Amino acid sequence: AALPGPAPADWAQAPLDPAVRAVLVGFDEHFSYAKLCQALRYLLRGGTDCLLVGTNRDHRLPLEGGAAIPGTGCLVKAVETAAQREAFIVGKPNRYMFDCVASEFNIDPARTIMVGDRLDTDILMGNSCGLTTLLTLTGVSTLDEVRGHQDSDCLTRQSLVPDYYVDSISDLLPALGE
Numbered sequence: 001a002a003l004p005g006p007a008p009a010d011w012a013q014a015p016l017d018p019a020v021r022a023v024l025v026g027f028d029e030h031f032s033y034a035k036l037c038q039a040l041r042y043l044l045r046g047g048t049d050c051l052l053v054g055t056n057r058d059h060r061l062p063l064e065g066g067a068a069i070p071g072t073g074c075l076v077k078a079v080e081t082a083a084q085r086e087a088f089i090v091g092k093p094n095r096y097m098f099d100c101v102a103s104e105f106n107i108d109p110a111r112t113i114m115v116g117d118r119l120d121t122d123i124l125m126g127n128s129c130g131l132t133t134l135l136t137l138t139g140v141s142t143l144d145e146v147r148g149h150q151d152s153d154c155l156t157r158q159s160l161v162p163d164y165y166v167d168s169i170s171d172l173l174p175a176l177g178e
Contacts (some may be wrong), residue, residue: 117137
């Protein structure tokens, strides 16, 4: 989306598709001010009848060597701030996506393991869905964080504690028969 003119008044006059009933915010390496303006206009036009949906709230995506890039949560937060409303998150840690997959493929939570590198998304979703959880220490979360949550009397913090952990996902290869 490009801004249709040099001034804010021009941006507010661009035509909108009358069929649009939802704004979906996901990972977008081409996110721009123009797209933010367009999202806000759809949400204002549709009011509560126009859904605001986000894929996830990950604020950072870790890269090798300790580097990171902004995650989708930053984009979701920008649209939420502009629209002054909260998005419905369909991805982790919300159980919505798991419930969809589990009903489609008849998944038994007691026989399912959630493997992830983030306590606040992967492990929280796994625990809230009744799955066994395994934290890999190659991402954002650390073993010190796990210990802090484990030692806490707070039930919310304890819901972030995995059942198991490994240093790297490659540690699972011997158990899988490579």
